[in-house]
Amino acid sequence: MSGSWNGSVGPEAMKRLADHAVRDVAAALARGHLVLHLGPFALALRTDNAAARDFLVSMYANCPVSLDQDTMADFSLHVRPPNLLRRFVRRQVMPDPGFYFPSVPLPPRMGPLALEMGMNMAVALQCFRFxxxxxxxxxxxxxxxxxxxxxxxxxxxxxxxxxxxxxxxxxxxxxxxxxxxxxxxxxxxxxxxxxxxxxxxxxxxxxxxxxxxxxxxxxxxxxxxxxxxxxxxxxxxxxxxxxxxxxxxxxxxxxxxxxxxxxxxxxxxxxxxxxxxxxxxxxxxxxxxxxxxxxxxxxxxxxxxxxxxxxxxxxxxxxxx
Amino acid sequence: MPAGPNSDTWRWRANARHYRTHVLGDVTYVYCHLSGETHMLNLVSMAMLDLLVQRPYSLAELADAFPACLDVPVAECPPAVVARLFGELDDVGLVERVSGA
CATH class of the missing domain: 3.40.50 (Rossmann fold)
Known part of the structure; x- marks a missing residue:
């Protein structure tokens, strides 16, 4: 179903998110190498937003993930500042699923909302298998x-x-x-x-x-x-x-x-x-x-x-x- | 000569190979292979589509034949109503012109 196989290891045999050290998860997230295998989809996530990361670690603890940069994914999502300025000054965050859609920039503490909205957009607007x-x-x-x-x-x-x-x-x-x-x-x-x-x-x-x-x-x-x-x-x-x-x-x-x-x-x-x-x-x-x-x-x-x-x-x- | 389905000389038909149907209660869902669109037809529109599968009709012929197909007098299904129903089928591409250019 998903195009996310990592060698011969299917999602069922993968480690859960909670089985990985948080620092490894954070490093993989920062590089965009964390792939979440959930249902029929594999989603590559990238963010350095602490609120989004903490939310992910807590709420998706039981989901299979891979932290391998070679893992294929169906969609990708980057939760990031809208521009360079907003990384440092009056910081903001927004979901970037790889295509433009109107999205209100949010304060960094709302990273979880940006993450969830972005995951919704990725499936709703990019899935054509189902x-x-x-x-x-x-x-x-x-x-x-x-x-x-x-x-x-x-x-x-x-x-x-x-x-x-x-x-x-x-x-x-x-x-x-x-x-x-x-x-x-x-x-x-x-x-x-x-x-x-x-x-x-x-x-x-x-x-x-x-x-x-x-x-x-x-x-x-x-x-x-x-x-x-x-x-x-x-x-x-x-x-x-x-x-x-x-x-x-x-x-x-x-x-x-x-x-x-x-x-x-x-x-x-x-x-x-x-x-x-x-x-x-x-x-x-x-x-x-x-x-x-x-x-x-x-x-x-x-x-x-x-x-x-x-x-x-x-x-x-x-x-x- | 008027264009489109208002022309009395043009004849029209429905090609059943161009669509699939599925009845759900009083309505029929029609999937058109040519457009990729799904249409919801009521009993009357579906009856017209079925009639147009049998042989080509001009709009005038259809106005004569359709009330009988529904088993109602012409007064209950006047030509203007037939033309409107036909126009809806034409608008969504479920009928095609076969002659009378």
Whole structure:
């Protein structure tokens, strides 16, 4: 899958990030030799931003990495100052995935946000091997729940809550679909939480599951819920979609479920894809098979407990244990 | 002579080898091999596409034949509606002109 083989050593046999000395990790990061092998992608990272480095070491501790300069990668990402001046004066940092996209320079303490945004951009705009849809995905042994929502819809909070219900995390940001067949591939990175969601998830997941909090970012307060060791261990195990949800969080709203016609659900799902039209027939084939295998619902809720109860009910209705 | 699908002398057809279909409830998703685009058609538009696969039609012939195909009187599917539906299929490249230049 990934073009990241290091001699005969596959990602499964590679050392985890936590198995390397921090100074070796920092040196490899500074030279751009650290390659993160996560799900179907190998990403070469380069940065000397201390906040980004510390975040990576903590939140990706269980991910296989190589520190070898000859390792091939699918994408590369440089988290760096926007120019030479901003390396030294009123320092700033921004993600550079190797192509131009509009990005607000951030203060150095927001290196983790630059890192995560850059990793999102690298996959969303450079991946053409798989169909990418903007959605979170969790799964159990019977299938996957795909949560599609615009920013603020509660996608990530719901995904984090379902992790607590023993669903494994496939991805917080992307439903990654195999071309030609409706298999969803894991890409278990930290779950990005905004504003009130940070404390809500911290309350049920615990401090150890969370990153530090970034206040005053362009997106408000940001925190991350880490992918668990078991999520990383299952990162090469795809899942078939069974439930497609379009959640809407409204403070104080009564919990409601409304079925969505498959035809309508598919059109909404395509609207959240950066590369469906590029992949053409392969994406069409897998998406139609996906549409045949799922039930789709709009769900509205006013708190996390209600959202979990709704999803549990829908999941059980579909025949899951 | 007017250009495009408004010409009464031009005849049009749909070539089923140029697309794939998948029915999802009341709509059909059509993948066009020529454009690489996916289109969502309702039952009426899909019926017109199926009709145009059978043989070429001029727009006037289509206006006559399509209501019968739907089993409705002409008053419920007047020529202007047929022309609009046809125009939508033409706009997305699912029909092609075969004669009448």
């Amino acid at each position: 169909a990418i849809y903007h959605a979170a995905v969790v799964a159990d042994e019977t299938g996957a729940i795909v949560i599609s929502a615009n920013s603020g819809g509660g996608k990530s909070t719901l995904a984090a809550a379902l992790m607590q219900e023993n669903f494994r995390l496939l991805s917080d940001e992307f439903a990654i679909m195999q071309p030609g067949e409706p298999l969803l591939l894991p890409y278990p990175r930290p779950v990005s939480l905004k504003n009130a969601s940070v404390d809500i998830v911290r309350a049920f997941a615990g401090n150890d599951a969370m990153s530090g909090v970034l206040h005053g970012t362009p997106k408000g307060t940001i925190g991350y819920r880490r992918a668990r060791k078991s999520d990383i261990a299952a990162m090469h195990r795809p899942a078939r979609g069974r439930l497609l949800l379009f959640p809407t969080f409204m403070e104080g709203a009564k919990a409601e479920v409304k079925p969505v016609e498959a035809g309508d659900a598919v059109m909404r799902f395509i609207a959240g894809s950066p590369n469906y039209h590029v992949l053409g027939e392969a994406a069409y084939t897998s998406l139609m098979a996906f549409a045949d295998s799922i039930r789709a619902y709009d769900i509205t809720y006013g708190n996390t407990a209600d959202s979990v109860a709704l999803v549990r009910e829908l999941w059980t209705q579909g025949g899951a244990a």
